[in-house]
Amino acid sequence: MWSSGTTYGSPPLRLSVQGTRHHLNNFVTQLLAAPIAKGERIYCTLLKVIAHKAVPERPGRSEPRVRKRRPKAYPLMTKSRHELHEQLQTA
Secondary structure, eight states: OHHHHHHHTOOGGGBOHHHHHHHHHHHHHHHHHSOHHHHHHHHHHHHHHHHTOBOOOOTTOOOOOOOOSOOOSSOOOOSOHHHHHHHHHHO
16 A cells, blocks of 8 residues: 555555455456566556545544443353353252
8 A cells, every 4th residue: 555655646544445455355366377577567557556546534533442332240251151051050
């Protein structure tokens, strides 16, 4: 992503991680099968495609780091399931 952004003039921090992963998965078979000279051209094409997947600027998009789910009132399972099942049967 950094190489793509700096080579083609896109801000690297604005490029899509998921878009990059998607395009890399699509190009990887061609890159592995191609000879070195053709592989370099395919790699340049990949960088160009990645550079065009810029994410728009979204100001004020910082989310607080908090846990969404409340802790449950049940205790942790510290014994094996079999032992707990037997314990329930005798109680």
